[in-house]
Amino acid sequence: MNTVIETILSHRSVRDFEDKPLSKEQIETIVLSAQAASTSSYIQAYSIIGVTDPEKKQKLAQLAGNQKYVAQNGHFFVFCADLHRHELISEMEETDLNESLESTEKFMVMLIDAALAAQNAAIAAESLGLGICYIGGIRNNLPEVCKILKTPNRVIPLFGMAVGYPKKLNDKKPRLPLAHIYHENEYEQDSSIIKQQLVEYNETISTYYKERTQGERQDTWTKQMANMLSQPRRMYMYEFIKQHKLNTK
Known part of the structure; x- marks a missing residue:
């Protein structure tokens, strides 16, 4: 087993970080690693927003369900599905791309591209001795998150990633066999x-x-899943996506 696989298999979420910011070099390494991920047809349909402003981080923490580690970490990244630049390409190349940009296929591409980039970023961060925690809670109120981050049309913040120096490491949760x-x-x-x-x-x-x-x-895993899935969440998402002219065809 090599060190890359050891890093991957040692993953666990970290929710308690030291009060120590990441260096510029660490941030750039993580982002460059994210960019090295595979991307469908070279579309590169994602963007990453690094949030350093304490007030913005605090607002995001509140929107994510008062998760303190959204505000208290070494650096907070927000991974966005992004077809806005392709809308600009449509203008630059004087070509109508709306049918493609609004298709379910390209919506799936942007989600997959962002997820692949994020996992590369996570592995890079952990290989540097840092801890990470994905934050899906920012989807609790995406209209407000979009205002905070000033995201344009056809950009959807998908999840955050808190990164930093771990104060404490929990035991690994056993995965499905x-x-x-x-x-x-x-x-x-x-x-x-x-x-x-x-x-x-x-x-x-x-x-x-x-x-x-x-x-x-x-408690058991199946009971956890049954309890969680019996209470539908974020049901505004369908209309929110349509408002951004995505996944309409």
Whole structure:
């Protein structure tokens, strides 16, 4: 096993950072690493906004559900799906690109491009000895986030990433077993096998929580998912995306 794989397999979210900003060199290294990710047809349909203004960080922390580590970290990145520059390309090249820019396909491309770039950034940061935490909570109120970040049309902030020097490292959360995630040649057709794998995973997760909390928590993964998914969230998103002239076709 090499050091890259060791870094990837050692990932855990960090939510408590030292009061120490990242250097300019560290920030540039992380962003350049993000840019080195694969991008569909060279479209590069994403942008990254680094938030250093304490007031803006505090506002974003509040919008994300009062998560203090959005404001208290070494650097806060916001990864955006971005087809605004391609709208400008339409003007520059005097070519109508609206049908493509508003298509579901290009909407998927911008999401995938941003996610690939972000994961490269995460691995780069962790390889530098830093910790990271993805922040999906900024999607709680994207209209306000867009105002804070002054994002133009066809730019959607997708998630934040808090990066910094870890004060504390939690234990790794056990992932689903490989046999449950990896299917060979075709998707597993026997639902009873899938359910049995979930039962076994529940036992692993229950043990993990029990040991981590000295017995105060013993819930299972399937129960967590059922509770979470039974309460739909951010249901404004469909209309919000349409207002930005994305995913309309």
